[in-house]
Amino acid sequence: MEINTLRVESSLWIGNKRYRAALSGWYFSWTELDKKNREKKTVSVRVAEVIGVEDGRVEIQPQKKVEDTERDFTLFYVKRSGRGSSQGGLWSLGRTQFTCPSRDLRDQWVTQLRTALKTHSPSRPHRLLVFINPFGGKKRGKQIYHSLVAPLFELAGISSHVVVTERANQARDHILKKDLTGFDGVVCVGGDGMFSELLHGVIGRTQQEAGLSEHDPSGVLKPCDLHIGIIPAGSTDCVCFATVGVNDPVTSALHIIIGDSQPLDVCAVHHKSSLVRYSVSLVGYGFYGDVLAESERHRWMGPLRYDYSGCMVYLCNQSYQGTVQFLPADPGLSSPRDKTRCLSGCRVCSESTEKLFPLSDSCSLYSDKLSQYSNQSEGEWMSVAGRFKCISLTCMSSSCPKSPLGLSPSAHLADGTGDLILVRDTNPLSFLTYLHRHTTSQDQFDLPFVEVHRVKAIKFSLPPGEQYDEDEDEEKMDHNAEVEAMEHPDTVQGGHDYRSSSQQHLAGTGKERGTPIKSSMRDFLCGVCCSKPPAVSVWNCDGEILPHIEISCRVHGQLVRLFARGIEDDGRAWGLCEDSRNCKGRCTPHSR
């Protein structure tokens, strides 16, 4: 073996072929020493993407098998397996077994590779707190974790403490109250609702420790250090899909292992002077609120509940009055219609980091942000009033398997802004065109009844004269809840309370909302057959029904960090097929 400070090199065998292997700088690579390999084809693996180096011949799937042959070592690494297919962004575990000329040389390679790993990958997690929701999505959370994820964590030397949740909000409460010393991150195995629990726990804990109140709508929040990982096992998996590019448990586990770090904007939703919830993907009124409200009653359908409820709500053809005020973001930086995509290493997000945290280093980060907020004037609020099919605010693209480019394809993960999408009342066919465009790469904003604004904050109010007495409504809904419980005892299944966690959170406070405002199919269909459709919808906040209608929202730039890196650009970021001339941009990555 030739070793100098810059390069380690020797001959090695893979099977019966001889290779020249070299560890140099950030890469470990091997080239076949064969006359036929004239192009000198080399396989290169980034040291930062090495998952583990093991003595002997090792397999971990389907079961762990170790053959401790003394001249062999096995390298495990990230392999981009979705390249050139519809699954760009998909990672799998690459494995190559090397044979060295001697045991001594094998030991030297293993030592050198492990040392390089420590040097080039210093921010990997060592200890993780994992929460599994056994009832999320298709109820496969436990199986997904134990068969696909745990073996990878073990291989990478990560120790994990696993909690299988027994109730909604258990993960949030654990993070808020228990000792988290020694954990480098928290991980959820579940859907967007489960992610939301971790989000609330991590933000709440950070503010508690900093002595900050979360209730001041214009207050500054401290960015959170504890990273969040998502192993997708839910129904929509939007946060995972929009930050990784796919909803695949192995891909997400690999991002966690290598310690990827993706900052994320968070929207704080307030009612008067109290925090209601945080959101990263969707704060939606009208269509998306109604779909969620209806879907909660059909949880037994699993992920299909959204398709069923989507159809029912579409057929009801509702629209709602209201006034939306918004604080526009700086138009010079980016626009929701600029046809760019926020990809891994995004320039707009990096420039925003400098703006959000000038002179950023970990010590000055928060105090700089404080001074930035107090020095800047807010800008001018704008107002739009009318009747809307839906009002959506999203801090990210909100792409998901149903909509591969998302609610707002050019939104950024970490630019400190959100996109406000206003869809005015229109005829059912035009609204269907709008919805359908979410499943293709056609521009859903290029429609006369749709407008989109990049914003820092919004406020929603009901029309003057039609002010809604929320307290009175709460009483009505409590009554509905009782009726609902009698009509549909199946909403609470097998001893597990499937009410949305915000409803459960309010349990015992006298503010429970057992059912959404429109509590039955009878009410839903009244929009079609009755003359008096319901006056108000509900807000869908990342899959939770909010207990208020008049709310204000403010985007907190880069408030949390995920074990992710954004979507890697493999030339398919717009979901266009190689055959774009014939497909006319209609196909989506998932339909090919």
Ligand SMILES: CCCCCCCCCCCCC/C=C/[C@@H](O)[C@H](COP(=O)(O)O)NC(=O)CCCCC
């Ligand atoms: C004619 C075809 C119409 C297709 C329309 C597709 C539009 C899809 C946009 C989806 C945006 C998703 C934003 C994310 C929301 C999630 O937080 C939330 C909770 O997810 P989970 O915890 O996994 O259950 N999901 C939803 O609110 C579902 C919205 C589905 C709307 C059809």
Ligand SMILES: Nc1ncnc2c1ncn2[C@@H]1O[C@H](COP(=O)(O)OP(=O)(O)O)[C@@H](O)[C@H]1O
């Ligand atoms: N053990 C449990 N029993 C009932 N609800 C739970 C449990 N653990 C978590 N939850 C709640 O279930 C809701 C949905 O979970 P999630 O994992 O997002 O699945 P899905 O994507 O199918 O909605 C979340 O809001 C979460 O608070």
Ligand SMILES: [Ca+2]
């Ligand atoms: Ca954003």
